[in-house]
Amino acid sequence: MRWLFPLLILSVFTLAGPLNAKEELVTLPKRDTVQLTIYNSVDLTLVRETRDLTFKKGNNRLQFSWANTLIDPTSVEFKALSNADKLEVLDTSYPAESNQMLIWTVSADEDTTAKVEISYFTSGISWNAEYHGMLSSDESSMHLTAYVSVTNNSGEEYENAKVRLIVGSIHLVEEIAALAGGQRMERMKAAYSKMRAADAAPNKKREIVKEGLSEYYIYSIEGAETIPNGWSKRLESFVQDGVALRTVYTWDPSKYGNALAKLLVFKNDEAHKLGREPLPAGIVRLFRDAGSNRLSFVGQVYTDYIPKNDEVKVNAGFDPEVQLKMKRTSFKKDNLTFRWSGNRQYIVGWDTVEDFEIEIKNFRKRAVDFEVNVVMNGDFDFDSKTKSTKIDFRTQRFTLTMEAGGSTKVTYNVRTRYGQNIKNK
Amino acid sequence: MNKRLILTLAGAALVASAIGISQPEPAQARIKLATLPDKEAVVVRFDHPNQVLVEEERTISLQKGVNTVDFSWAGTNIDKGSIVFRAVNANSKVEILSTSYPPGEAALTWSIASPDARSEKFRLSYLMANIQRETDYRAIVSNDEKTLTFKHYFKIRNWSGGHFDSADFITRDGKTFEKALENGEAKRVLVNKWDKVKLTKEYVYDTQRQYEGKVLTDYVLKNTKEMGLGAIPLEYGKVRIYQDDGKGTTAFTGEDWGTFTPIGDDMRLNIGIAQDIKVEFKRMVNDVENRRGNVYDRDIEDEYEIKNFKDTEATLILTLRVDGEWEMQKDSSGFESYERIDNETIKFKVKCPAKGEPVKLKFHYKQLNIW
Numbered sequence: 001m002r003w004l005f006p007l008l009i010l011s012v013f014t015l016a017g018p019l020n021a022k023e024e025l026v027t028l029p030k031r032d033t034v035q036l037t038i039y040n041s042v043d044l045t046l047v048r049e050t051r052d053l054t055f056k057k058g059n060n061r062l063q064f065s066w067a068n069t070l071i072d073p074t075s076v077e078f079k080a081l082s083n084a085d086k087l088e089v090l091d092t093s094y095p096a097e098s099n100q101m102l103i104w105t106v107s108a109d110e111d112t113t114a115k116v117e118i119s120y121f122t123s124g125i126s127w128n129a130e131y132h133g134m135l136s137s138d139e140s141s142m143h144l145t146a147y148v149s150v151t152n153n154s155g156e157e158y159e160n161a162k163v164r165l166i167v168g169s170i171h172l173v174e175e176i177a178a179l180a181g182g183q184r185m186e187r188m189k190a191a192y193s194k195m196r197a198a199d200a201a202p203n204k205k206r207e208i209v210k211e212g213l214s215e216y217y218i219y220s221i222e223g224a225e226t227i228p229n230g231w232s233k234r235l236e237s238f239v240q241d242g243v244a245l246r247t248v249y250t251w252d253p254s255k256y257g258n259a260l261a262k263l264l265v266f267k268n269d270e271a272h273k274l275g276r277e278p279l280p281a282g283i284v285r286l287f288r289d290a291g292s293n294r295l296s297f298v299g300q301v302y303t304d305y306i307p308k309n310d311e312v313k314v315n316a317g318f319d320p321e322v323q324l325k326m327k328r329t330s331f332k333k334d335n336l337t338f339r340w341s342g343n344r345q346y347i348v349g350w351d352t353v354e355d356f357e358i359e360i361k362n363f364r365k366r367a368v369d370f371e372v373n374v375v376m377n378g379d380f381d382f383d384s385k386t387k388s389t390k391i392d393f394r395t396q397r398f399t400l401t402m403e404a405g406g407s408t409k410v411t412y413n414v415r416t417r418y419g420q421n422i423k424n425k
Numbered sequence: 426m427n428k429r430l431i432l433t434l435a436g437a438a439l440v441a442s443a444i445g446i447s448q449p450e451p452a453q454a455r456i457k458l459a460t461l462p463d464k465e466a467v468v469v470r471f472d473h474p475n476q477v478l479v480e481e482e483r484t485i486s487l488q489k490g491v492n493t494v495d496f497s498w499a500g501t502n503i504d505k506g507s508i509v510f511r512a513v514n515a516n517s518k519v520e521i522l523s524t525s526y527p528p529g530e531a532a533l534t535w536s537i538a539s540p541d542a543r544s545e546k547f548r549l550s551y552l553m554a555n556i557q558r559e560t561d562y563r564a565i566v567s568n569d570e571k572t573l574t575f576k577h578y579f580k581i582r583n584w585s586g587g588h589f590d591s592a593d594f595i596t597r598d599g600k601t602f603e604k605a606l607e608n609g610e611a612k613r614v615l616v617n618k619w620d621k622v623k624l625t626k627e628y629v630y631d632t633q634r635q636y637e638g639k640v641l642t643d644y645v646l647k648n649t650k651e652m653g654l655g656a657i658p659l660e661y662g663k664v665r666i667y668q669d670d671g672k673g674t675t676a677f678t679g680e681d682w683g684t685f686t687p688i689g690d691d692m693r694l695n696i697g698i699a700q701d702i703k704v705e706f707k708r709m710v711n712d713v714e715n716r717r718g719n720v721y722d723r724d725i726e727d728e729y730e731i732k733n734f735k736d737t738e739a740t741l742i743l744t745l746r747v748d749g750e751w752e753m754q755k756d757s758s759g760f761e762s763y764e765r766i767d768n769e770t771i772k773f774k775v776k777c778p779a780k781g782e783p784v785k786l787k788f789h790y791k792q793l794n795i796w
Contacts, residue, residue: 130506132509153528204522229528232525233524234523234524283506285506290470294468294480295478295550296478297473298473320658320685323687327767328769331750332750333750336794338718345718346718347717347719347720347796363687
């Protein structure tokens, strides 16, 4: 029993008849094809469906209703794909008693059939990406599987739909869910069995074809999908073996707190056997080969959209085998500047001179890379015997490699000027 | 067999139309198998600091074509997004086509394509919440307090809703033990034991750990190979300390929290107050000097009078702290050695003669440029 909408009812009244003449229900045409274009940056899906309709000569009334769905009424459009020259939409009316229905009056020059396309926006269908990376036991490379999952909470079931996914951020001035009247889907008792029965999948994995369009990417899923209301479905988007991976132990209190973070880094580029398309936002989960195809969980991160050639960093957290300790070994004040006020003098400027020591130890059985970011405040001079690079006006970075079992100490000195000692640059 | 983790299997065979009309979409017949494949080779890994990964194997009979396998975990705390499902044989011709998630259920279904009818072994991995872990230690100190036997226990408590008939539990440092674990059950297992670990006993006066000016007794274990440890970083956990009483039994002498101790670092365990060593603190000088407008220095002389009422000499370690810019003065005296740990912290070693003979530590310093 189908009680899902939208429903298309075609009724015909004669040319000669008065406008309120008794309507004759002619047919209940079923959908022939459905195409879903799902956006992930906003809650929006463009639905295009085609139906074969039979028109009588004269005015035909087409009733389209969408009770209990999340369709935006302002977006519904009608287009004849065949015999368009014989058909004309005279008007569209939205009956006062129902805000989930519209009626098109279509005039036909003669008795005819036509393929028509009805398109509209709906909310409640979403998609997201997920990534599983299986790291080699030495963490130097990974086998990356990208997935896309489509979730249908639209209130409507789309059977055997062609699915296209839009990667990128589009601009909307109003939310589709609000335009749909904010209806919530109480109808979450989705057809468990229907889902399976409709899953007339071919005996192979679906290809997902990716192509660019303006600022966006379109992922087209091969074949047709049926996703009952309330269900999600996950498909493989691509698989790539041998993606090179770098481990960088990073000290950056502004991002990772007062702890050394183990970051696993790869790039979405050709050198990493990726870079064919941008990677949509999603959770990246990394596992390590713990021997004999068993897994060990390494870490996970939600990553934003990754353009081609951009970098992904997964924080694998704290590693007890690699340590960093930081301490301030000395603190002095210098260049005290006074000003007389009456017969008393007051301090109006001074410098502080501080020495810091960073101690690094690597207990791992292989060399590891470090990135240590130190942040200063105010008007300062930074000095160290160890080479560092300026990251921004107040951040210096030490980039170090430490051999297996090695340890080292890096020292640096910071002079900071306060009050009237601050230089006028 | 865990009843809450149900893996059901439905084979889908393509049914040709009896009247010979070809259909645009093949209809699928679903055959529910009566047998539920048992969990095999369950591994529970604790190598991530705050996640628990469970792996299990299941042998599934597949039919030629597309098979649907249902996996549900009602009542257990499995992280759905973390589920990884794959054939154990990496070269298997079996393909997982898609994963579907029904609404409002702790369940999923896999569509699996098989080129023929076969039995295939799959491995299922997922993160499971509410399996707690805890580390604790037992230290049995020799009668002369020079060495100890250090036992490392790993305790797991299972609130996950699932239960394990038999599983290999793997700790962060790679130790494996096989156990059964019911839901709600806890188990504690000895995972490491180190004998003849060298021990340093210290009497400590620390202004940050101070308890009414009393001297604390610490055992210090250096996590290095030379001292008999150094194999793994030592996890945070409670250490209960017993001492060999020389009569074949042991006496409980105290307990403390052992902090996380990387290789090379010290684990410092307080076993209580050293009643026989007393410290009396007096500030002898507290003068302002070198005044320049509103800026001045402060000259401070602190005196610590220490009495050791034991029959033997002892060493006291005093850890003292001074904020800001300061310099120790050369006439400080009464110590064996000192070390400035960082700008704020200084550590003195003082030899304390036996039988209550007093010794004075004079700590003379200037705090500079104060306003």
